[in-house]
Amino acid sequence: MxxxxxxxxxxxxxxxxxxxxxGMGTTEIAKQLxxxxxxxxxxxxxxxxxxxxxxxxxxxxxxxxxxxxxLGQHLLNRITLRDHARPYLHxxxxxxxxxxxxxxQAQRQALYIDQVESTAALRVESEIGTLSPLHxxxxxxxxxxxxxxxxxxxxxxFTHRTVTDPSTLDAQLSQTVNRGYAIDDEEYxxxxxCVAAPVYDHRAVLVGAIGxxxxxxxxxxxxxxxxxxxxxxxxxxxxxxLGFDARLQLTRTANE
Amino acid sequence: MxxxxxxxxxxxxxxxxxxxxxGMGTTEIAKQLxxxxxxxxxxxxxxxxxxxxxxxxxxxxxxxxxxxxxLGQHLLNRITLRDHARPYLHxxxxxxxxxxxxxxQAQRQALYIDQVESTAALRVESEIGTLSPLHxxxxxxxxxxxxxxxxxxxxxxFTHRTVTDPSTLDAQLSQTVNRGYAIDDEEYxxxxxCVAAPVYDHRAVLVGAIGxxxxxxxxxxxxxxxxxxxxxxxxxxxxxxLGFDARLQLTRTANE
DNA sequence: GGTATATGTTGCCAAAAATACAACACTGTT
DNA sequence: AACAGTGTTGTATTTTTGGCAACATATACC
Numbered sequence: 001m002x003x004x005x006x007x008x009x010x011x012x013x014x015x016x017x018x019x020x021x022x023g024m025g026t027t028e029i030a031k032q033l034x035x036x037x038x039x040x041x042x043x044x045x046x047x048x049x050x051x052x053x054x055x056x057x058x059x060x061x062x063x064x065x066x067x068x069x070x071l072g073q074h075l076l077n078r079i080t081l082r083d084h085a086r087p088y089l090h091x092x093x094x095x096x097x098x099x100x101x102x103x104x105q106a107q108r109q110a111l112y113i114d115q116v117e118s119t120a121a122l123r124v125e126s127e128i129g130t131l132s133p134l135h136x137x138x139x140x141x142x143x144x145x146x147x148x149x150x151x152x153x154x155x156x157x158f159t160h161r162t163v164t165d166p167s168t169l170d171a172q173l174s175q176t177v178n179r180g181y182a183i184d185d186e187e188y189x190x191x192x193x194c195v196a197a198p199v200y201d202h203r204a205v206l207v208g209a210i211g212x213x214x215x216x217x218x219x220x221x222x223x224x225x226x227x228x229x230x231x232x233x234x235x236x237x238x239x240x241x242l243g244f245d246a247r248l249q250l251t252r253t254a255n256e
Numbered sequence: 257m258x259x260x261x262x263x264x265x266x267x268x269x270x271x272x273x274x275x276x277x278x279g280m281g282t283t284e285i286a287k288q289l290x291x292x293x294x295x296x297x298x299x300x301x302x303x304x305x306x307x308x309x310x311x312x313x314x315x316x317x318x319x320x321x322x323x324x325x326x327l328g329q330h331l332l333n334r335i336t337l338r339d340h341a342r343p344y345l346h347x348x349x350x351x352x353x354x355x356x357x358x359x360x361q362a363q364r365q366a367l368y369i370d371q372v373e374s375t376a377a378l379r380v381e382s383e384i385g386t387l388s389p390l391h392x393x394x395x396x397x398x399x400x401x402x403x404x405x406x407x408x409x410x411x412x413x414f415t416h417r418t419v420t421d422p423s424t425l426d427a428q429l430s431q432t433v434n435r436g437y438a439i440d441d442e443e444y445x446x447x448x449x450c451v452a453a454p455v456y457d458h459r460a461v462l463v464g465a466i467g468x469x470x471x472x473x474x475x476x477x478x479x480x481x482x483x484x485x486x487x488x489x490x491x492x493x494x495x496x497x498l499g500f501d502a503r504l505q506l507t508r509t510a511n512e
Numbered sequence: 513g514g515t516a517t518a519t520g521t522t523g524c525c526a527a528a529a530a531t532a533c534a535a536c537a538c539t540g541t542t
Numbered sequence: 543a544a545c546a547g548t549g550t551t552g553t554a555t556t557t558t559t560g561g562c563a564a565c566a567t568a569t570a571c572c
Contacts, residue, residue, distance in 0.1 A: 012306075070385045072329060240326075292561055
């Protein structure tokens with residue numbers, strides 16, 4: 001496949017500048033990319049003409065420019081969580097063979113807003129648009145554990161495994177935070193186990209959760225941690241797609 | 257000044273894609289930029305390789321890519337002004353009930369870098385990342401009046417109230433300096449009035465502006481001076497937070 | 513269903529643009 | 543004052559790019 005090399009060089013410069021705290025000089029950039037100073041200089045001028053980089057006040061070091069903000073923000077406004085999440089739900093189905101779901105928090109419950117069915121699965125009715133309780137579903141527990149919103153409602157039982165004791169639930173939630181994914185072990189529906197992980201946006205705010213659910217016969221307790229890690233990684237990739245930067249979360253939680 | 261033309265073409269493609277709702281095809285892009293289909297195709301492939309654009313699922317139309325989000329977000333992280341300003345924007349919303357904005361000067365325009373919406377407000381699309389002209393917005397007039405950077409561009413009209421006469425604008429700017437805040441009286445958008453005031457840093461250098469904007473029905477001409485004083489005081493408090501000392505400014509202006 | 517129109521991608525060679533090298537201007541340092 | 547470092551500009555050479563065409567694929571129209 002043909003690549004326009006000078007365009008590629010310009011884009012490489014932008015990627016380089018991303019990782020430098022205080023900008024970079026022409027010579028420094030040229031060395032990193034193994035190109036001549038003069039080429040770097042001209043590439044930088046072009047990038048600057050279009051606002052993709054800008055020079056520091058002393059007209060020496062180059063920084064990322066405001067045009068990137070403009071374009072990036074534009075992107076955010078037009079793409080909804082659901083559109084973004086869909087390919088990742090498919091990825092989950094491909095990797096686990098189970099049904100995948102996307103939910104957001106609404107009305108102190110988990111609102112299912114998308115679903116991708118596994119090909120081999122029995123035909124189940126779509127759960128999109130349904131609300132589920134937070135304390136006994138994997139998607140709901142993610143919101144409790146990572147959303148910072150405590151559970152005040154009564155812990156209504158749905159199966160004999162449903163956790164109804166607040167302190168037991170608290171223990172489960174901190175465990176959830178530690179391992180990065182939540183588990184529902186037949187706590188809402190008999191014979192169904194679920195795993196879910198958090199999705200963050202560009203402000204490091206929890207915006208939803210994705211997860212899988214399947215029959216206890218296939219989603220066994222032996223395999224559930226493997227599933228959990230797959231879900232966790234996929235959710236992380238989706239978050240990155242939404243502009244989430246793990247470092248942001250660190251500073252945010254540090255402030256709280 | 258030398259420009260790397262193929263890089264420029266790639267950047268132009270990104271700018272084109274910003275203004276298209278559902279992406280654009282190779283041929284369409286080629287026509288807009290008066291280049292050959294084949295060139296457009298190769299440029300797009302290069303942009304796609306680096307994540308600056310991506311193809312729609314049907315492998316046809318091109319959209320802006322996630323890398324722009326990553327880079328744009330990175331840029332935001334750099335700007336500590338934004339972090340400092342946030343509580344003051346909330347304060348403005350609390351005191352006035354209107355939307356509050358923070359902007360900096362970039363490319364001879366006002367770059368919106370943060371926004372806090374009033375609770376009662378209709379849900380408006382975020383303006384973060386957008387560039388606005390200086391001569392007909394309150395935030396922009398602040399930069400002209402207090403930034404010491406004269407206006408040389410043409411005064412393009414946006415509404416019938418937009419000031420297009422240089423000497424009228426000059427009079428407005430000195431009035432702005434005297435009272436300490438700038439007003440936009442439906443000069444950019446019909447039905448919207450804005451008020452803004454300058455933010456200085458520890459060196460007494462203008463670093464940005466904060467302000468509010470709201471429907472002319474609520475931000476009336478009778479109340480606008482009250483709003484102006486609130487904005488001015490809040491901006492002053494933020495400046496103090498950034499280490500600004502009013503005495504510094506006096507010595508600075510005396511030296512010039 | 514079959515033809516016609518439009519779109520996206522790939523080879524090839526001439527033509528044009530980017531590069532390397534050097535020279536130059538400028539800054540801060542020893 | 544000489545020096546080392548940086549950033550920019552001129553010019554010839556060489557590489558890359560871009561136009562043209564063919565090809566493959568998708569979409570519209572009888």
